[in-house]
Amino acid sequence: MxxxxxxxxxxxxxxxxxxxxxxxxxxxxxxxxxxxxxxxxxxxxxxxxxxxxxxxxxxxxxxxxxxxxxxxxxxxxxxxxxxxxxxxxxxxxxxxxxxxxxxxxxxxxxxxxxxxxxxxxxxxxxxxxxxxxxxxxxxxxxxxxxxxxxxxxxxxxxxxxxxxxxxxxxxxxxxxxxxxxxxxxxxxxxxxxxxxxxxxxxxxxxxxxxxxxxxDKTTSEEKVEKMIGEIAWNAADKLVIVVAAMMDFDRLNTVLKVAETTGRIAAISVHHANVLEYLRKAGRRISVPDMEEGRLVAFLEKKRTGTYSKNDYPRWMTELLNKVPTVTEGTISRNQRKYLLVLSKAEDIITLSDIKPEKGSPFVLSTSEPHSEEQILEMDKIENWVNLLELRFYHVHSSGxxxxxxxxxxxxxxxxxxxxxxxxxxxxxxxxxxxxxxxxxxxxxxxxxxxxxxx
Ligand SMILES: [Zn+2]
The missing domain is CATH 3.60.15.10 (Ribonuclease Z/Hydroxyacylglutathione hydrolase-like)
Structure with a gap:
């Protein structure tokens, strides 16, 4: 051999x-x-x-x-x-x-x-x-x-x-x-x-x-939960934004726990919601959280015409959005302290320009090593956006x-x-x-x- x-x-x-x-x-x-x-x-x-x-x-x-x-x-x-x-x-x-x-x-x-x-x-x-x-x-x-x-x-x-x-x-x-x-x-x-x-x-x-x-440094997933938890508590009335890779199911669960313990509604990206829908098909092998109004919802971004028109979205998204509860930018913007927003990539930070998070809202980058081109961060640009939107930047992560x-x-x-x-x-x-x-x-x-x- x-x-x-x-x-x-x-x-x-x-x-x-x-x-x-x-x-x-x-x-x-x-x-x-x-x-x-x-x-x-x-x-x-x-x-x-x-x-x-x-x-x-x-x-x-x-x-x-x-x-x-x-x-x-x-x-x-x-x-x-x-x-x-x-x-x-x-x-x-x-x-x-x-x-x-x-x-x-x-x-x-x-x-x-x-x-x-x-x-x-x-x-x-x-x-x-x-x-x-x-x-x-x-x-x-x-x-x-x-x-x-x-x-x-x-x-x-x-x-x-x-x-x-x-x-x-x-x-x-x-x-x-x-x-x-x-x-x-x-x-x-x-x-x-x-x-x-x-x-x-x-x-x-x-x-x-x-x-x-x-x-030899090891941050456990529990530590990540604790750290994001503290950030969320300290955020008080502000919106909490976390970036987690869409396939990192453990991280998503960690963030959902933080949302629950801090009494916030988790608004996850449609990409996260899509992965959850597919993981549901695995049956008993994986315990997948249910999407539920007032607790776990999908964040519906504006696309193309900027009017939430059905024609603005690709078919996979329309099909998904028919199945799961959603929340729009406006609702999050008006109820910032109620939400923990989970984005699937740092570049989605641009969507925050419509939500208008209060000055000093935490933006927590919690992604693992890049596994695809689209995940390779253009960090200097992200930093510029963080500064422009006057957010507070954190990096909290446990390696795979x-x-x-x-x-x-x-x-x-x-x-x-x-x-x-x-x-x-x-x-x-x-x-x-x-x-x-x-x-x-x-x-x-x-x-x-x-x-x-x-x-
Ligand atoms: Zn890997």
């Missing part, structure tokens, strides 16, 4: 990890935002008729024959297995040829649908696309085979629901891939379950994310990624023979830190496109 890392080697995101024996499996196939931003922007896009070619030319996609759409040679891989619904982990699976099956979590699929549903059709969509991929879904506890390899998906805690790590039993030995995970979140037990599965199966090779291997101590504890518990750090710009810290902690494992630095023999 060999592995070749085609994305995520020495950098954060864009994970594409090939496992190769008699069969070939890609673990994740994400968008490499860093690489992509070197050549592309809003106004400099790959050409639709030449997507894959333009991406290969610029190194955004690895040049592999038989892997992508419109490639008529023999299929290169047997399957792609996706760890979670962040674009830097699944986004370019959309460009994989459709006869290569894609495995992802049942709820991961719902989240991807929720995101793609709100966007105009694009060939870079995985599910809402004209090409029907062969999509297989899984849940924790289920097992699937790819060739002779047995894949055990196990839930982990991360900043998006339905995140998985994988234990893969192969002819040569057992390996595990962490996906993205943390031990300080509200669902830490899930990550523990993954670690225990690795111990049970005697994992020899551990491919583990190291986003925060250089960082495990701290240095937690990463080391995970490795110590699993006791792998080999560790391959991925999704990190600080891989050289691994050998030193493992040695300091007395963990006897060989650290192998992945190099883009170079095969590593595993067993």
């Amino acid at each position: 060999k592995t070749t890392v085609y994305g995520g080697a020495g950098k954060i995101g864009g994970n594409k990890i090939l496992l190769e024996s008699e069969s070939r499996i890609f673990l994740d196939f994400g968008v490499d935002f860093n690489g992509k931003s070197k050549f592309f922007s809003t106004f400099l896009q790959p050409r639709r008729f030449s997507l894959v070619k333009d991406y290969i030319l610029t190194g955004v996609l690895p040049n592999i024959e038989g892997l992508y759409i419109h490639d008529l040679s023999r299929p290169f891989a047997d399957a792609v297995v996706i760890s979670h619904g962040h674009i830097d982990h699944y986004g370019h699976a959309s460009l994989i040829r459709k006869d290569i099956p894609i495995h992802l979590g049942e709820t991961t699929k719902l989240l991807i649908q929720a995101r793609e549903n709100t966007k105009p059709k694009s060939p870079e969509h995985l599910i809402h696309t004209e090409r029907q991929h062969k999509i297989h879904t899984f849940k924790t506890g289920e097992v699937f085979k790819i060739g002779d390899n047995v894949v055990h998906p196990v839930h982990v805690d991360h900043s998006i629901p339905a995140s998985y790590g994988f234990v893969v039993e192969t002819d040569g030995g057992v390996l595990a891939y962490s996906g993205d995970l943390r031990l300080h979140g509200p669902k830490a037990q899930m990550t523990q379950d993954f670690v225990e599965k690795c111990v049970d199966k005697k994992v020899e090779v551990l491919i583990i994310e190291g986003t925060r291997i250089n960082d 990624h495990a701290s240095q101590t937690d990463l080391l504890n995970i490795i110590e518990r699993i006791q792998p023979k080999k560790v391959i750090p991925i999704h990190t710009e600080m891989q050289e810290l691994f050998p030193k830190l493992l040695q300091q902690k007395g963990i006897d494992a060989e650290v192998i630095f992945p190099e883009h496109g170079r095969a590593i023999n595993l067993f």
Whole structure:
């Protein structure tokens, strides 16, 4: 068994990890935002008729024959297995040829649908696309085979629901891939379950994310709740504005708790409301708060004509707004102390110019690491808006990624023979830190496109 890392080697995101024996499996196939931003922007896009070619030319996609759409040679891989619904982990699976099956979590699929549903059709969509991929879904506890390899998906805690790590039993030995995970979140037990599965199966090779291997500060989700809570109490009669990523369900729940304890009505963005509607389809697996007049409502922004006319909104929004209670800018503006407004991106700050929050109203940025272009903040512009609107700026956040101590504890518990750090710009810290902690494992630095023999 060999592995070749085609994305995520020495950098954060864009994970594409090939496992190769008699069969070939890609673990994740994400968008490499860093690489992509070197050549592309809003106004400099790959050409639709030449997507894959333009991406290969610029190194955004690895040049592999038989892997992508419109490639008529023999299929290169047997399957792609996706760890979670962040674009830097699944986004370019959309460009994989459709006869290569894609495995992802049942709820991961719902989240991807929720995101793609709100966007105009694009060939870079995985599910809402004209090409029907062969999509297989899984849940924790289920097992699937790819060739002779047995894949055990196990839930982990991360900043998006339905995140998985994988234990893969192969002819040569057992390996595990962490996906993205943390031990300080509200669902830490899930990550523990993954670690225990690795111990049970005697994992020899551990491919583990190291986003925060250089960082040992940990703000827990409870701490975030406390901090935003204090800000909301101190806001007194003013409006409270919080920016939270639309897929960060834990953060949304944290903010909703603050709204409840401070007696405010939570007005969430239509994007948040859309994700909740999709998550409802997961049934008992996820407890989704009910939208309810006077407690939890969707914030209806003005669009196009600025008159709330039905024709102003795209279809997904009209359908959603028929189902959930809403509140408009005017109502929030007239009742500022009654509301906690939750925006899905900092750029939506412009909508506050109509609400006219009182001077000194708190604007709390509570987003995680950017996972998509649209989330990469234009911070200087946001700051200018904060100043223009005379708001008070706060940044309160708990990471989706495990701290240095937690990463080391995970490795110590699993006791792998080999560790391959991925999704990190600080891989050289691994050998030193493992040695300091007395963990006897060989650290192998992945190099883009170079095969590593595993067993
Ligand atoms: Zn992630």
